[in-house]
Amino acid sequence: MVRKLAGASLALLLLVGGTSSLIVWRKYELLVADLPTVGVLRNYQPPVMSRIYSGDGRVIAELAAERRLFVPYSAIPEKVKAAFISTEDQNFYTHGGVDPLAILRAAFTDLEMMHKRRPLGASTITQQVARIMLLGSNARTFERKAKEAVLAIRIEQTLSKDRILEIYLNEIYLGAGAYGITAAAQTYFNKPLDQLDTAEAAFLGALPKSPTNYNPYHYPDAAKARRNFVLDRMADTHSITVADAEAGKLEPLIPTGFTRPGPVPGSEWFSEEVRRQLVDRYGQNQTMQGGLVVQTSLDPKLQDEATQDLRGGLMKYDRAHGGWRGAVTHLEGIGNIRASRPRKGHPDSSPTVNWETVLATVARPAGMLPEWRMAVVISPSLGTVGWLDDDESAAGGLGAPHNGTLNGDDMAWMRTYKSIKPGDVLMVEPTRTDTGKPGSTVRIRQIPQVEGALVSMDPTTGRVLALVGGWSFESSQFNRATQALRQPGSSFKPIVYLAGMMQGISPSQKFADAPYSNGNWHPNNYEMTFGGPTSLHDALRKSLNLVTIRLAAHIGMSTVAKLAIELHEVDAMPKVLPAALGAVETTVLRESGAYASIASGGKEVLPSLIDDVQDRDGHVIWRPAGLGVQAGSDPNQPPVLTDTRKQIADPASAFQVVQMMEAVLKPGGTGRQAGAGIDNQIAGKTGTTSDFRDAWFAGFAPNLLTVVWVGYDNPQSLGEKQDGDTVAGPIWNRFMKAALADRPKVDFRVPDGVTVMRYGDTIDAFKPGQEPGASRNLFAAKTVVEELGAGDTGAENLPDAESDMGNGASLAPIGPGASLDDTGRELGSPANPAQPGVTPAGQPGVLAAGSPNKAAAAASGGDIGMGGLY
Numbered sequence: 001m002v003r004k005l006a007g008a009s010l011a012l013l014l015l016v017g018g019t020s021s022l023i024v025w026r027k028y029e030l031l032v033a034d035l036p037t038v039g040v041l042r043n044y045q046p047p048v049m050s051r052i053y054s055g056d057g058r059v060i061a062e063l064a065a066e067r068r069l070f071v072p073y074s075a076i077p078e079k080v081k082a083a084f085i086s087t088e089d090q091n092f093y094t095h096g097g098v099d100p101l102a103i104l105r106a107a108f109t110d111l112e113m114m115h116k117r118r119p120l121g122a123s124t125i126t127q128q129v130a131r132i133m134l135l136g137s138n139a140r141t142f143e144r145k146a147k148e149a150v151l152a153i154r155i156e157q158t159l160s161k162d163r164i165l166e167i168y169l170n171e172i173y174l175g176a177g178a179y180g181i182t183a184a185a186q187t188y189f190n191k192p193l194d195q196l197d198t199a200e201a202a203f204l205g206a207l208p209k210s211p212t213n214y215n216p217y218h219y220p221d222a223a224k225a226r227r228n229f230v231l232d233r234m235a236d237t238h239s240i241t242v243a244d245a246e247a248g249k250l251e252p253l254i255p256t257g258f259t260r261p262g263p264v265p266g267s268e269w270f271s272e273e274v275r276r277q278l279v280d281r282y283g284q285n286q287t288m289q290g291g292l293v294v295q296t297s298l299d300p301k302l303q304d305e306a307t308q309d310l311r312g313g314l315m316k317y318d319r320a321h322g323g324w325r326g327a328v329t330h331l332e333g334i335g336n337i338r339a340s341r342p343r344k345g346h347p348d349s350s351p352t353v354n355w356e357t358v359l360a361t362v363a364r365p366a367g368m369l370p371e372w373r374m375a376v377v378i379s380p381s382l383g384t385v386g387w388l389d390d391d392e393s394a395a396g397g398l399g400a401p402h403n404g405t406l407n408g409d410d411m412a413w414m415r416t417y418k419s420i421k422p423g424d425v426l427m428v429e430p431t432r433t434d435t436g437k438p439g440s441t442v443r444i445r446q447i448p449q450v451e452g453a454l455v456s457m458d459p460t461t462g463r464v465l466a467l468v469g470g471w472s473f474e475s476s477q478f479n480r481a482t483q484a485l486r487q488p489g490s491s492f493k494p495i496v497y498l499a500g501m502m503q504g505i506s507p508s509q510k511f512a513d514a515p516y517s518n519g520n521w522h523p524n525n526y527e528m529t530f531g532g533p534t535s536l537h538d539a540l541r542k543s544l545n546l547v548t549i550r551l552a553a554h555i556g557m558s559t560v561a562k563l564a565i566e567l568h569e570v571d572a573m574p575k576v577l578p579a580a581l582g583a584v585e586t587t588v589l590r591e592s593g594a595y596a597s598i599a600s601g602g603k604e605v606l607p608s609l610i611d612d613v614q615d616r617d618g619h620v621i622w623r624p625a626g627l628g629v630q631a632g633s634d635p636n637q638p639p640v641l642t643d644t645r646k647q648i649a650d651p652a653s654a655f656q657v658v659q660m661m662e663a664v665l666k667p668g669g670t671g672r673q674a675g676a677g678i679d680n681q682i683a684g685k686t687g688t689t690s691d692f693r694d695a696w697f698a699g700f701a702p703n704l705l706t707v708v709w710v711g712y713d714n715p716q717s718l719g720e721k722q723d724g725d726t727v728a729g730p731i732w733n734r735f736m737k738a739a740l741a742d743r744p745k746v747d748f749r750v751p752d753g754v755t756v757m758r759y760g761d762t763i764d765a766f767k768p769g770q771e772p773g774a775s776r777n778l779f780a781a782k783t784v785v786e787e788l789g790a791g792d793t794g795a796e797n798l799p800d801a802e803s804d805m806g807n808g809a810s811l812a813p814i815g816p817g818a819s820l821d822d823t824g825r826e827l828g829s830p831a832n833p834a835q836p837g838v839t840p841a842g843q844p845g846v847l848a849a850g851s852p853n854k855a856a857a858a859a860s861g862g863d864i865g866m867g868g869l870y
Contacts, residue, residue, distance in 0.1 A: 038154045041133060041163075046070055046170050048291030048616055052274055052444075054298040055465070055611070060264045063278070065288045069182035070616065071193060073166035079198055080181055082168065082239030083205025087230045089125040092235055093161055097126045097152035100818040126152040129168050174204065175211025188216065198240060199248035200670070202230040207691055216255045224253045265370070266307035269469030269479045270298055274609050279624070291616030296609055297463035305738045306454045306466040310708070311369070311729035314471055317710065318448035321719050324417040325446060327424035328365060331358050331376060356401045362425055367447045367475030369429075375442065377424040382602035383411050385428060389438055402438045404430060410444040447471065448716070452710040453480035454731070455592045456739065457607055459599035459705040461627055464609045467589070478713070485585040486711060490543045490670075491687025491696040491724065492569070492582035494598060494657050497540055497561045500551050501653035507537045507660055507764040509784040511550045523549055523581070526688075526723075537764055542688060543665040543670045545581055552580035554778065566648045567594040570607065582687060591698055592707045598657055599683070599700045601751065602649030650768050651751035658683045658748055659756065659765040665699065674699060674729035680740050681747050684732075686724035691717045695727035702746045704739055708732045720780070745855065 049064030085092050091099050123131070130151035155164060174184040184191045184204050191200070206226035208213055216223040228249045235245040271336035278287040286292070355376050362374050375387035388399030406414075406428070414420065427446060431439035448471055456466040469479035478484070501507070512547050513534040516523055525545050531538075539547035552560055557575040564570050564584070569591060573584045586594075604663075606626065613622040626645040632638075661683035665675025670686040674697050684699020692714045697744055698707040708728040711718065718727060750756060756765050759773040766772055804838035 006025050038130075038134065038158050040150060041129075041155065041159060041167065044167060044617065045291075046167070047289035050278070050287060050290060050292035050294060052294045052296060054267075054296060054300050055463075056300065058264070058300065059786070060267055060296070060298060060300075061275070063275055063288050063292075066179045067177050067183050067187075068170065068179035069186070069575075070170050070291060071182045075194070075199065076166070076169060076181070077194055079197065079201040079234075079240070080169070080193065080204060081165065081198065082234055082237070083201045083230055084208070085165075086237040086239055087205045087234040088208055090233070092125050092165070093825055095124060095126075097124065097154075097156035098149045099124050106109070116853065123148065124152060125168050126155050128165055128172070129164055130155055132171055133167065160863055167578070172208055173211060173862045175215055176217075187258050188255045190258045195250070197254075198234075198247075199227065199231065199251040202234060202248060203227040203253060204756065205230045205234075205283070214544045216253055220253060223771055227253060233594075237847060264298075264300055264303065266468065267298060267300070267303045267421070268473035268477075269481065270296070270303065270464075270467045270609065272473075272477065273467065273469075273479060273482055276293055278613070293614040293616075293618070294468070295611040295614075297458075297465060298467075299465040299608070302466040302739055303468075305736055306456060306468050309731050309735040310454045310468050311471065312734070313708075313710065313727075314452050315445075315720075316730075317450055317718075317727060320415070321610065321722070322446075322449055324414045324444070325379075326418045327420065327426055328374070329362060329425045330421075331355075331362075331423040331425060345754050356388060357714070358545050359386070359388060359425070360399075365427070365447060365475075367472035368427055369445075369472075372427050372429050373442075373482055375404075375426050375428040375789060377420050377426065377845065379420055380422060380424075383408075387428060387430065387441060389430070402616075402799070403785070404428075404438065404440050404442045407441055407443050414444060447475070449712070450710060451476075451480055451713055452708065452731070453484065453588045454706065454708050454729075454735065455481050455588050455597060455607070456704065456706040456735065457592055458703070459596040459605065459700050460703075462593065462596055462605040462607050462624070463611070464589075464592075464607050465704075467609070480709070481588040482712075483587070483714065484709075484713075485587060486709065486715075487584065487689045488569075488580055488586050488591055488692050488696060489582040489589065489687035489689040490545075490696055491685045491698045492564075492580070492584065492586075493540060493543065494550050494685050495564050495567060495569060495594065496548055496552050496555075496580050497660065498598060498649055498653060498657045499560050500536065500555050501656045502649055503555050503559070504767070505536070505551075505778070506766065506770045506774065506776075507656055508535045508759065508762075508771075508773050508775060509778070510535050511547045511554075513539065513544050513547050516546050516549060518577070521578075523578075533775070535762070537660050537663065537762055540657075540660045540685075541669045543664075548580055549577050552577055563648070564594075566604070566646075567597050568604075569594040588707050588709050589694075592705060595698050595700060596649055596705050596709065598654050598749075599702070600654075600662045600757070601651035601749070603643070603644040604648050610764055622640040624822040646864040651755045652765070655748065655751050655754055656765045656767070659763065661685055661699075662748075663762075671697060671699065671725050671729055673725045676731045676733060678733065678737060680739065680745050682736070683748070686729065688723040692719060692722045693717055695722060697724050697728040698733040699732060699736070701736070701740055701743075702748050703743055704736070706732055706739070707780060708734055708735075 047064075047066055048068050048070045049062050049066070051059055052061040052063065054060045070542070089095075089099070091101070126185040127148045130148050134151055135147060159167075170180040170182075171480045172181075173179055174181070174187075176184075176187045178184040178187040181204055182193045184207065185191050185196055185200070188203070189196065189200050196204070203216070203223065204228075206223065206229070209226070213219060214223045214226045231240070231245040234240045235242045240248075274294060275287065278292065278294065282292070290708065290844055300812055339453050355378070359374060359376050364374060368374075373389065375385040378384040378386050384403060385406060386401060386403050390399045412433045417715040426444060428442035430446050433439055434665050441746060451470050452467045452468075453470060454466065455464060457464045469481045469483075470476055500509075510533040513525070515530065523545050528544065530546070531542075534544060534547050536547065536551065538544075539551075557577065557579065560580055561573045564573055568776050569586050570584050573579050576583075594609045597603060597606070604626070606624070608624040610622070612620050612623070614747055615621050626643065628644075629639045630642050662681065663669050664686070665672040665678075665684055666672065666743045669675070671684050674684060674686070675682060680701045682699055682701050684697060685692065687696030687698065694709065694711045695718055696707070696709050698705075700706070708731045710727045710731070725735075750765070753768055754765050756763065757772045762773075764772065
């Protein structure tokens with residue numbers, strides 16, 4: 001009976017055991033069936049933010065979805081490792097991924113303290129890596145814990161302990177937007193990881209339990225208590241001595257504020273353009289998480305100068321043409337407001353409201369500059385205002401209150417447009433004393449409605465040193481230097497003249513500055529006058545439209561279009577004569593590159609904001625093509641500069657145009673305001689479009705090039721006579737004066753075979769065979785006639801009127817009367833030309849040279865043509 005009973009019991013036990021084993025095995029198979037593989041951790045690289053550096057090595061921006069700075073295991077201080085291991089997993093180096101003793105200890109503790117507190121966890125560091133890296137779940141279930149344990153064991157079989165700890169310390173979230181210990185050290189203490197003391201390292205070890213509840217900014221007492229607990233644990237595990245722990249407890253826990261590097265003020269457009277280029281090249285993930293190190297060409301000093309000069313120019317224009325547009329807002333119900341600090345001679349009316357508290361609630365308008373302040377009108381008759389100075393602290397967390405008086409000129413200007421009353425809120429800029437304290441007067445300020453852009457670069461290399469895309473990145477992220485397509489106007493003309501020089505035409509060659517018509521299109525000069533036979537030098541200096549049109553017609557618009565595309569001024573352009581006057585669309589950055597090609601002797605110059613890109617391991621993965629440095633075979637010899645860029649124009653032709661453009665900035669040229677007071681060699685060109693909608697100035701010294709544009713986002717007239725020299729020229733002038741002050745004076749290099757000669761009051765460059773001051777009969781050269789026939793003028797695509805541009809209107813080609821013979825008479829016209837403004841017989845659409853008077857302009861219709869004006 002006993003044997004039967006024992007046998008039956010054993011059989012039942014085996015049956016239950018076997019069945020249980022099968023059930024457990026089946027559960028295990030289901031559990032691990034969808035577990036991720038741990039092999040990916042073998043080559044795992046944590047997401048690391050990318051950093052953008054300026055040309056002088058400063059961090060100007062960080063790109064990151066998660067703010068993380070990777071540090072290898074070998075560079076992690078021992079005290080930091082000990083702080084985490086002692087607190088999170090003291091048996092880390094002895095267990096196999098799961099710590100059974102810790103599990104039992106946690107289980108008994110949880111039973112004992114049931115319903116009294118949150119259950120005690122027993123996850124090892126390896127289990128936390130499995131949860132963070134592979135599971136991505138914090139669900140408190142037995143299934144998740146079981147999966148976590150299985151993965152932890154597999155991780156221990158795959159990776160070394162050091163590698164596991166490296167992943168953990170770089171991956172863990174430690175609060176305040178910091179991922180990993182390096183970012184946390186910077187966030188809480190503004191220190192590199194290797195400069196943390198023992199107490200600070202212990203605080204980092206306190207954070208994994210609950211970064212939110214132990215945030216030192218919000219819960220300083222709890223954070224300090226948890227830090228002291230970690231110090232005790234470090235002493236218990238003999239990572240530090242008891243004396244070290246006690247000394248650490250006495251240290252105050254005072255976090256040091258850290259400001260995440262963002263774009264250097266004023267350089268937001270530059271940084272954003274760099275980010276956009278990186279995303280285009282590498283994609284969003286690698287850009288934001290690939291740990292790229294991006295070296296840029298940004299010169300912070302020039303960037304700041306460019307920002308200030310552009311803003312100053314926009315404010316000056318807005319004050320002269322925009323008028324005062326009134327108060328930002330009005331504080332209703334304020335009534336009489338007394339000054340917080342009444343000054344002698346100022347009446348103190350009966351107060352009804354303390355203005356400081358009310359003013360502090362007024363939001364700053366987007367685009368308001370940091371040095372400006374919101375101010376409330378206290379006495380309209382005396383111009384007294386009160387403001388809170390953000391640079392000074394006061395009781396209640398408000399800025400220190402100040403009273404001041406509006407500048408007298410500002411008061412008169414404001415009252416011309418609108419009145420002010422008590423309670424009006426204005427934007428003002430306080431004057432400052434020598435010590436930086438606010439003065440007794442303030443200047444009225446308002447955000448301009450007009451916009452602008454500036455690009456400055458090295459004309460030889462194309463490295464962009466400064467880029468400003470508008471008034472304020474805060475108010476508008478649209479980059480007017482790289483994204484706004486605007487007509488360049490007459491700043492396009494140097495490309496036409498370069499095309500002429502490449503055809504062997506001399507700068508002293510004369511073309512007719514005379515009325516011109518083609519159908520209903522009647523282009524004219526800016527001044528509405530005509531000068532008769534005019535050299536190309538004078539035509540470019542004075543920005544004469546009619547000579548430019550005749551030059552473009554002679555060499556052919558297909559030639560002009562091809563050159564403009566090769567210079568990257570445009571991607572495509574219509575082969576119509578208005579395009580020669582700038583009736584195309586381009587950007588400030590594109591025009592900078594085109595002008596740089598002219599300045600650098602006809603070489604293709606592509607503007608570049610990025611010098612090089614390195615991956616997280618420090619390997620250079622991208623550099624701009626073209627210019628480079630190659631080490632020679634002899635180590636004692638210096639490296640050799642290599643230049644593989646395309647030669648678009650011959651150096652002699654490019655220099656001829658540069659020499660002509662120098663005259664633009666001298667007295668008598670259209671850019672005289674831009675060139676005023678600069679004694680360096682400089683060359684440039686104004687640009688003004690129809691109805692004065694766009695104002696440009698593009699110019700350069702041999703070692704610096706700058707292009708400025710001013711206009712409205714929704715194109716509208718800047719005002720009568722508000723041309724490129726008047727509006728954009730002064731901005732260019734101020735910037736170039738400041739930028740060239742720190743640069744050596746150099747001259748434009750004269751190419752081999754080119755002779756620079758003076759004839760009369762003119763200085764020009766001439767190629768071999770060209771005679772200074774001579775103007776030959778271009779149509780006497782058979783080869784020219786064969787290569788440049790009437791069908792190549794582009795006039796067959798010319799629309800009937802400006803409003804018809806782009807509709808495919810077609811006209812008969814213009815006749816050959818686009819140039820002059822030695823007598824100044826238009827070639828191909830009758831020997832006895834008709835009266836000024838009257839079309840000669842047999843030459844449809846071409847007008848004879850007439851006297852330079854406005855009667856001729858009226859006779860020809862008096863229209864300013866599409867594109868360039870001046």
